[in-house]
Amino acid sequence: METVDFKTPSQSLVIMNELVLPNDTNYFGNLMGGRLMYWMDVASGIASGKHTNLPGMTVSVDNLSFKYPIKLGNNVHLEAKATRAFNTSLEIHIKVWGEDLLQQTKYLSNEAYFTFVALDEHRRPKKIPAIQPETDEEIEQYNGALRRRQLRLLQAGKLNIEDAKELLELFKTK
Ligand SMILES: CC(C)(COP(=O)(O)OP(=O)(O)OC[C@H]1O[C@@H](n2cnc3c(N)ncnc32)[C@H](O)[C@@H]1OP(=O)(O)O)[C@@H](O)C(=O)NCCC(=O)NCCS
Structure with missing residues (x-):
């Protein structure tokens, strides 16, 4: 099976539609x-799988x-895409729109970041390909992902504050 060093965010893009x-x-x-x-979770999990080609766990x-809120009878349009891969973990950005197909209106309802960990056949975290962002928006998401990861790991008690350099930079006054 083919293994690659990096992939672009668009290679993991998932578009999913559901009717309420x-x-x-x-x-x-x-x-x-x-x-x-x-x-x-389903759309993000598929995006994670497209990037890693491995089973993943939402962490x-x-x-x-x-x-x-999205109303009864409206379409739920979800778009999920990888922003940045670290060592064994991957951040996915997901946006959700409600869509009234009769009135032809679409409204942003919701967005979030999911982190997945790729696992090997022994269910241990496994190294994954890096991300090469292409568009301005993807580059912005890629840069922000490091700070978001530091905040997450701080909150989970898995990172010391002095190791969250990029996050701390945000709070420095000029
Ligand atoms: C996913 C799991 C196997 C990882 O095991 P672990 O002992 O935490 O492994 P590690 O500490 O080596 O962390 C693995 C990766 O997860 C990341 N991670 C761990 N906790 C995290 C958190 N709270 N937020 C973001 N990333 C996290 C680590 O930074 C590491 O990423 P990296 O290799 O890219 O640096 C384990 O946490 C688990 O089983 N969690 C439950 C998952 C679950 O049940 N999900 C719901 C159903 S899918």
Whole structure:
């Protein structure tokens, strides 16, 4: 099987569409958050698999904020793409839009970052290809991924504050 040193973010792009059905909704007739998180995990997991070609585990989810509810009967449009690979872990950015197909309107509902760890046949973390960003947006996401990773690992108690150099730079006054 082919192994590569790096891949571009677009090689991991996943576009997924789901229709909000009655069983997916809450009391107000909007999509339930838990159902949306499930679809986000699925789309991000496929993006991770496209990049690594290995089984992966979701190890963290952050910045999951619900901006606008998605209504019954609307389409849920999800786009997931890898931003940066580290050693064995990979950050995926996912955006979600609600789409009223009858009114022809589309609104950003939600976005988040998922981190996956690629595993070998013994379920141990395994090294993955690097990411080579191409567009300005991909470069911005790539640079920001290092700070987001430092914050995540600090919160998980897996990094010392003095090793979060790039993150600390953000808080320095000029
Ligand atoms: C994924 C798992 C096997 C990793 O094992 P581990 O002992 O934490 O392994 P490590 O400490 O070597 O970390 C492996 C990678 O995960 C990253 N990682 C660990 N905890 C993290 C966190 N909270 N946030 C982001 N990344 C994290 C590490 O930085 C490392 O990445 P790197 O190799 O790119 O530097 C283990 O944490 C696990 O089984 N977690 C449960 C996953 C799960 O059940 N998910 C839900 C269902 S899929």
